Amino acid sequence: MNKELYFNIKDKYPNVRIIAVSKYTSDENIKELFSLGHKEFAENKVQDLLRKKEELSKEISWHFIGNLQKNKINHLIKTKPILWQSCTSFALAHEVDKRLDYKLDCLLQINSSCEDSKSGISTQQALDEYLKIQNECSNLNLIGIMCIGAIDEKYTQKSFEDCYKIYEEVKKYGAKICSMGMSSDYELAIKCGSNMIRLGSILFK
Numbered sequence: 226m227n228k229e230l231y232f233n234i235k236d237k238y239p240n241v242r243i244i245a246v247s248k249y250t251s252d253e254n255i256k257e258l259f260s261l262g263h264k265e266f267a268e269n270k271v272q273d274l275l276r277k278k279e280e281l282s283k284e285i286s287w288h289f290i291g292n293l294q295k296n297k298i299n300h301l302i303k304t305k306p307i308l309w310q311s312c313t314s315f316a317l318a319h320e321v322d323k324r325l326d327y328k329l330d331c332l333l334q335i336n337s338s339c340e341d342s343k344s345g346i347s348t349q350q351a352l353d354e355y356l357k358i359q360n361e362c363s364n365l366n367l368i369g370i371m372c373i374g375a376i377d378e379k380y381t382q383k384s385f386e387d388c389y390k391i392y393e394e395v396k397k398y399g400a401k402i403c404s405m406g407m408s409s410d411y412e413l414a415i416k417c418g419s420n421m422i423r424l425g426s427i428l429f430k
Contacts, residue, residue: 369402
């Protein structure tokens with residue numbers, strides 16, 4: 226585990242929340258990072274989130290960041306993540322909302338890179354979709370947006386800038402989180418306004 230890098234990022238960007246993406250690392254590495262005082266981890270598969278939540282420290286705060294299949298909704302609800310980062314549409318939000326018996330914080334995922342390989346709502350539809358979820362899904366507490374930067378480095382900055390513009394629009398409706406940036410592009414994402422980054426491979430080398 227790259228302890229030096231972890232503390233360097235924390236010191237350099239004190240106002241940015243680091244979410245440790247643990248999907249490709251061992252339980253031992255998770256325990257080591259947790260022992261350093263880090264509490265927020267993320268998984269992209271519901272079954273992995275279920276197992277790790279049951280077997281690891283109850284003090285860990287789990288995020289779900291993966292594509293949510295409809296047949297996994299009940300399992301996700303059972304895990305009670307502190308944040309569901311990957312709500313990709315009103316239709317999916319509605320399916321989750323009607324099965325919830327508690328308030329679940331979530332982010333709307335924006336496909337700001339306009340890439341077919343990525344999930345999420347288009348930038349053009351984002352504001353309308355955000356407000357529709359907020360108004361019609363009473364068990365979901367929509368508190369911001371998330372995106373994945375463009376694969377082509379020529380467009381990565383623009384994809385972050387476009388996402389941040391949407392964040393600025395939804396802040397007036399209570400948004401507090403702009404989750405942008407992963408191991409390969411987190412510094413650029415922070416430069417573009419991100420206040421939450423999702424780091425996996427560079428932390429768990």
